[in-house]
Amino acid sequence: MQHGSPAPQRQNDVLDPARARALQAALGLAPDLEAGRALPPFFHQLYFWEARPPEELGRDGHPRTGIGLIPDMSLPRRMWAGGRLTFHSALIAGQTAEKTSVVLSATRKQGRTGPLAFVTLQHDIRQQGALCLTEEQDLVYREDPSPEQTAPAPPMAPTDEDSAHTRSFDTTLLFRYSALTFNGHRIHYDLDYAREVEGYDGLVTHGPLLAQLLMLMAEEELGQLGAFAFRATAPLTHVEPATFCRKGSTLWVRGPDGRQCMTAEAGL
Template structure:
């Protein structure tokens, strides 16, 4: 199955993301967009009747098949940047389901979906992205919490970030992400078993990409994997090592995301 969307890369929306990230609002029509800013475009809104309990569009009615499991997580992804996307110019996003799989994990059944997106302007592919989604069962009330990996401490550069409910809301709005774990505290803690509102994985990936671009002077490829959730009231350290390795470190030293850039 495949899907295609078009969108004008509105400079005003890009400036709104810059503001959300604490950046100067500089993007105008024709300017190159920072890497991963395409996440705020190509909305696919659905009416309430076509939404699942988590606020996402129901699986099985669009591109993503129904895997029979209720909890969705963006587990990671990989991107290749062939050239910059530019603000104010129409772009086309072509998406396909590249693969699906089911496995039995330590906490129960898991389902995996990999999407491939190709984003083009003026008939030329500018970005190729692979998006890895994981679906799983609700946690049992007495289930032990998984032990997250510890993050490295040998970074060459590091930036401290705080998130909070307002930043999470603004990022959800800009990406049209209705997942309730990012804004509905009762749902996030009572249904999906988190300790608070969950900071978006793509938001952490965005910060890592911006740091990598700054350190490298440009970005050709980037891969990331979520390893532990970060709550809205927890600060994170966004870290870079000069071999192209990056990670997001939680306040207790746990690794929330790992990444590599070139």
């Protein structure tokens, strides 16, 4: 089933360097970003908040579908499944930017574990009239887990990386990342909700946070990014350390049991 697409959504925001410094600090980096400097890749996630009043939120803390840009998919669980980014030119801290978002596709299908809905959004971000960033964002919606249902086994991650580093997550980092990106999804801070309603083993480490760390790794080891694509393949909970791996231009996140949580490809 294909849904009709609403009108494009446009937002303006000043890319406040203080917010970027706050994310640098949360990630353990030197908080040194000043106005006039280029933002690191994916730091645009800190801006263009979709601030909705409480009555327009779903049970999970996210804006309800069917109110804003995303059509009503009639499925309760939301996941950011992946995305593709093209970096045309740097976004500059301290300057105003305009974001235009459209729905590229919205479909419902029958999956192995029940109905699924797939939504792909495209976001274009401009500064001073010039296109700086194009992002395609893939979202998946699904039913609540059934107690009788066995989750499919996640893929196992490769172990032949050229470089790797392991880092841990905690509730403070998850809270700070949720706050800085204005992400109200309760799976990241409400342990009872994450376990009892959505069926996770613990709080879920944000997929975009994993992607952010992979992009910073890619830029540090490969140079300035021209493109980046990522896909989430298994959730990572806040009590699990993760190993961030790279082989050539391919990157991935490996969980402590060897499962692959995310895979990515960097383009220069």
